[in-house]
Amino acid sequence: MEAWRLPVSSSIRGKLISAGYTSLSSISSVSSSDLARDVNITEEEAFEIMKLANQASGSNSCNGSRSLINGAKNAWDMLHEEDSLPRITTSCSDLDNILGGGISCRDVTEIGGVPGIGKTQIGIQLSVNVQIPREFGGLGGKAIYIDTEGSFMVERALQIAEACVEDMKEYTGYMHKHFKANQVEMKPKDILENIIYFRVCSYTEQIALVNHLDKFISENKDVKVVIIDSITFHFRQDFDDLAQRTRVLSEMALKFMKLAKKFSLAVSIYRTHYYTSLTLTRLSLSRGHTQPVTLRLALILQSQVVLLNQVTTKYTQGTFQLALALGDSWSHSCTNRVILYWNGDERYAYIDKSPSLPSASASYTVTSRGLRNSSSSSKRVKMM
Known part of the structure; x- marks a missing residue:
């Protein structure tokens, strides 16, 4: 049960959510005095809230235990389940290769990079490509695009949608010469209609929307990807209390994570990041990854959740370095982390963290038609 369902006044409910107490477990894990301080209420009110939360947790405990037991799986079935998970192509084969074929379901993927590196371009590309029909190897789903910075460009989405339809028609023309092929019935207008766009202007709106996603996706089961651009924007500006953040x-x-497992979706988180090209190039070469390998962004909810992040400066060993925002604790919250960086005039993607994919890098380029292979993708990553 979520905290917003508690039988309390709307003002206290809003204070709880704004302070980060969005679940019953988060309320039960603190003392009444801490809860009163964080939410800015009296200790008596905090005690009553904790009492209601404990009662609600107790009423759901039996069902929760039964659900846990019934949800047991064996590792062999899990392996086959992972192999059969669908993926979303990035339209860049080199990138898809290091991602294992594209963005996969049931993972949360964070994508970070400096401004202008193409994070939003990737987000728009995924929101279009997730709609590629199943007969063309896609998921045939819809996309949720959560825009915190106002960087989403509908004109750009139309360009990429038109290119996607043209690519499918070209593929159909080729197949007609050799095999029986399906006709392309999708139009760019249909693609834009299937991108569900949310503009959030504060961290409270962002929290409220994330809390509502479970219900929204349950009612719209054809949603296959959730993109958040970017996860950090409001949390870097409006929070003075780092513990609360x-x-x-x-x-x-x-x-x-729960959405990913429940709906078999992909969650992709984007943030701006400022690691230097030199640092990443040395890191790539030191691990022996000199050839492009396939890359894919991870999916949740049979849709993907892509989280974009921003960058900040970090003081390390006597020098200031650019690093992903939100600190070390947040870095453990995502299953996969992909860092985008410049190597000279070339854009590169580097898999910095993944439980199933090896660390690898691949070049990509941003064209008028969207993401594509770099013309010099066969080159080795050079030392700056």
Whole structure:
């Protein structure tokens, strides 16, 4: 049960959510005095809230235990389940290769990079490509695009949608010469209609929307990808209490994980990142990854959740370095982390963290038609 369902006044409910207490477990894990301080209420009110939360948790405990037992799986079935998970292509084969064929379901993927590197372009590309019909190897789903910065460009989405339809028609023409092929009935207008866009202007709106995603996706089961551009924007500006921010973000990451498992979706998180090209190039070469390998962004809810992140400066060993925002605790919240960086005039993607994919890098380019292979993708990553 979520905290917003508690029988309390709307003002206290809003304070709880704003302070990061979005689930019953988060309320039960603190003392009444801490809850009163964080939510800015009296200790008596905090005690009553905790009492209601404990009662609600107790009423659901039996069902929760039964659900846990019934949900047991063996590792062999899990392996076959992972192999059969669908993926979303990025339209860049080199990138898809290091991602194992594209963005996969049931993972949360964070994508970080410096401004202008193409994070939003990837987000728009995924929101279009997730709609490729199943007969063409796609998922035939819809996309949720959560825009915190106002960077979504509908004109750009139309360009990429038109290119996607043209690519499918070209593929159909080729197949007609050799095999029986399906006709392309999708139009760019249909693709834009299937991108569900949310503009959030504060961290409270962002928290409220994330809390509502479970219900929304349950009612719209054809949603296959959730893109958040970017996860960090409001949390870097409006929070002075870092402990509170960590708690709020941890609750949000937990919700993404639950959505991923429940709906077999992909969650992709984007943020701006400022690692230098030199640092990443050395890191890539030191691990022996000199050839492009396939890359894919991860999916949740049979849709993917892509989280975009921003960058900040970090003081390490006597020098300031650019690093992904939100600190080390947030870095453990996502299953996969992909870092985008410049190597000279070339854009590269580097898999910095993944439980199933090896660390690898691949070049890509952003064209008028969307993401594509770099013309010099056969080159080795050079030392700056």
